Amino acid sequence: MAIAEGASTGAVRPGSALLTGRLSALMFMQFFVWGAWAVTLGLVMQTVGIGSLIGNAFSVGPIASIAGSFLLGMVATRYLSPKMLMVILHLIGGAILFALPSLITPEGGGSFVWLLLGYMILYMPTVGLANTIALKSFGDRTDKFPFVRAFGTLGWIVAGLIIGWLGLSASPQIFTVAAIVSVALGLYSFTLPNVAPDAPRDESVLRQVFCVEAFGLLRQRSFLVFIVCATLISIPLAMYYAYASPYVGAAGIENVSGTLAIGQMSELAFMFSMPWLYRRFGVKPLLLVGMAAWALRYALFAIGDGGAGLWAVYLGVALHGICYDFFFVAGAIYTGTIATPKGVNAQAQGMLTLFTYGVGMLLGSQIGALLYEQLPATPTITDWQGMWWYPAIAAGVIALLFQLTFRDNSRTEAAA
Helix, strand or coil: CHHHHHHHHCCCCCCCHHHHHHHHHHHHHHHHHHHHHHCCHHHHHHHCCCHHHHHHHCCHHHHHHHHHHHHHHHHHHHCCCHHHHHHHHHHHHHHHHHHCHHHCCCCCHHHHHHHHHHHHHHHHHHHHHHHHHHHHHHCCCHHHHHHHHHHHHHHHHHHHHHHHHCCCCCCCCHHHHHHHHHHHHHHHHHHCCCCCCCCCCCCCHHHHHCCHHHHHHHHCHHHHHHHHHHHHHHHHHHHHHHHHHHHHHHCCCCCHHHHHHHHHHHHHHHHCCHHHHHHHHCHHHHHHHHHHHHHHHHHHHHHCCCCCCHHHHHHHHHCHHHHHHHHHHHHHHHHHHHHHHHCCHHHHHHHHHHHHHHHHHHHHHHHHHHHHHCCCCCCCHHHHHHHHHHHHHHHHHHHHHHHHHCCCCHHHHHHC
């Protein structure tokens, strides 16, 4: 059956080495583009004198996740294949990235934020699309997904190391590096497997735009609890993405991009163990450990400094592997397990992106901006320490809530 389907769609047989290589390259470039600029954007903006706009700049991604998820719900299920959407979105996005560096100035800061919003509306749907292409290409072999996704982490690491090696951690030219790879990914996407979009259903376009079928999965109690907790944990997550780079710089560390890449190296190491861990322990222990790790990370940031406590800064960064893999990678697999029997995998992955990178991180970016406003114009390491206690406590409470309310019924619910 798999061979016949591959012949009819042009896809490679699920599980083949060639397919794994092609999807690994996809993930590498997908996250290289994002990692090239997202890691040190806060430091760049603070350096050029528009630090007050950091909260707004990191709010555009969540807003774009919401708008882009609805766009994906309409287009991916009705008009275009995931492959062609990747081509279009990354080529247009690359052109926008080339234009962004000239606007990162005190005079052009407002225009920069608006154009970044336009770019992110194009980019954010591609995260769900990349997951969908990989998961559908592998068919029942979802255990291979973490291996392929690990190359996304590798791409993020390589991007950070290149930015640090080139001395661009505090330079607007981080967007130029991202632009080059975005165009390359757009062209490469022509070669991706021809996975079919979600089959159109006998329902109105409006129902498809708003992913009604995917939202219907929330009637399953365990999935509803997962989505709520995923949204909540994304609130403190947003503060890491926005403010980790200026915090690390305040600790006296010069190679900020290279230091933050330690977190992705940790993520890569744990990524390869995810298939075994998922089979051995199931989804709940992994999700719970991931949330608890966020609380520990922020507590370490709250006690870390540029002197004797510098170890806490490095350890907090290194915890990223557990923070991200144990929650977001396991969460993507869990979402696919729930959604696949209903035939709404693309919509469900888009919905997960909407709630996590959308609603949750939008709230987190704005809450983080309010906390940042309470700091001096040039925060010291002591100022940063007080700020990190807020997300540490929040993540701990969310982990406790998840432990008390979530039960893994994925096998029963998938069969139903």
